[in-house]
Amino acid sequence: MAADVKLVSVIIPAYNERSDIEEVLRRVLDAPLPRGLSREVIVVDDGSNDGTSEILEKCAAGAGRTVVRVHHSVLNFGKGTAIRIGIRQARGEVIIIQDGDLEYDPNDYPRLLAPILAGEADVVYGSRFLGDPKGMQLPNLVFNRSFTALTNVLFTSHLTDEATAYKVFRAEVLKGIPLACTRFEFCPEVTAKVLKRGIRIHEVPISYTARTTRQGKKIKWTDAISAVATILKYRVVD
Numbered sequence: 264m265a266a267d268v269k270l271v272s273v274i275i276p277a278y279n280e281r282s283d284i285e286e287v288l289r290r291v292l293d294a295p296l297p298r299g300l301s302r303e304v305i306v307v308d309d310g311s312n313d314g315t316s317e318i319l320e321k322c323a324a325g326a327g328r329t330v331v332r333v334h335h336s337v338l339n340f341g342k343g344t345a346i347r348i349g350i351r352q353a354r355g356e357v358i359i360i361q362d363g364d365l366e367y368d369p370n371d372y373p374r375l376l377a378p379i380l381a382g383e384a385d386v387v388y389g390s391r392f393l394g395d396p397k398g399m400q401l402p403n404l405v406f407n408r409s410f411t412a413l414t415n416v417l418f419t420s421h422l423t424d425e426a427t428a429y430k431v432f433r434a435e436v437l438k439g440i441p442l443a444c445t446r447f448e449f450c451p452e453v454t455a456k457v458l459k460r461g462i463r464i465h466e467v468p469i470s471y472t473a474r475t476t477r478q479g480k481k482i483k484w485t486d487a488i489s490a491v492a493t494i495l496k497y498r499v500v501d
């Protein structure tokens with residue numbers, strides 16, 4: 264049965280994204296949405312100290328009819344904390360997690376939303392590997408592939424891209440899953456908890472153009488260790 268969706272909440276965690284955040288917001292506000300849907304945008308600026316906060320205030324004020332709410336944290340608490348703050352504030356029936364950089368393309372929203380609108384899925388991941396990922400560094404590629412394989416073995420799933428940032432949920436489902444993540448463990452924690460609840464993750468192909476650490480990528484090899492520890496932990500505990 265088709266889902267009754269009117270409002271899509273786009274949650275953007277952002278930390279020191281001075282060079283990209285204005286363009287990200289523009290693309291999010293301009294992105295096509297299926298007929299009848301409107302959007303709200305919740306940016307969680309996590310103690311940025313590079314001018315991101317000021318840019319966000321200017322953009323929010325000039326956003327026109329779309330609601331853009333900016334939450335400023337005093338300190339840097341991490342991407343996972345920022346997403347949890349965004350989830351609490353979201354009022355839409357569907358939640359899209361949108362990174363605050365230009366690696367992912369908001370033009371993919373209709374494709375990401377389609378399975379939920381058709382009533383075929385509660386959770387949709389945008390798979391970079393079903394699309395044509397550009398510029399992904401070899402260590403990231405190897406980790407993403409291996410980590411997805413590990414997830415599939417642990418949870419008897421058939422994912423092609425667990426660590427994608429484009430994760431879309433029916434809000435009711437996501438709000439019903441208690442999360443404890445603070446930094447980059449959002450992805451493995453939410454994946455484990457969704458799969459453990461017997462909820463199928465539907466994947467659709469997306470486009471992706473990676474950025475490098477010099478261009479602002481913050482995830483580090485230590486986050487890979489943390490991801491493995493997190494997925495193993497939530498295989499065992501709830």
Ligand SMILES: Nc1nc2c(ncn2[C@@H]2O[C@H](COP(=O)(O)OP(=O)(O)OP(=O)(O)O)[C@@H](O)[C@H]2O)c(=O)[nH]1
Nearest residue numbers: 276277278309341342345362363364428480481482
């Ligand atoms: N609020 C908040 N956002 C963060 C933090 N660290 C990273 N981010 C945001 O999270 C997003 C992803 O960070 P990246 O450094 O690009 O890492 P990535 O490889 O794309 O990471 P994932 O897609 O999360 O696996 C970007 O929008 C960052 O601004 C943080 O400490 N707080």
Ligand SMILES: [Mg+2]
Nearest residue numbers: 362364366480
């Ligand atoms: Mg990124």
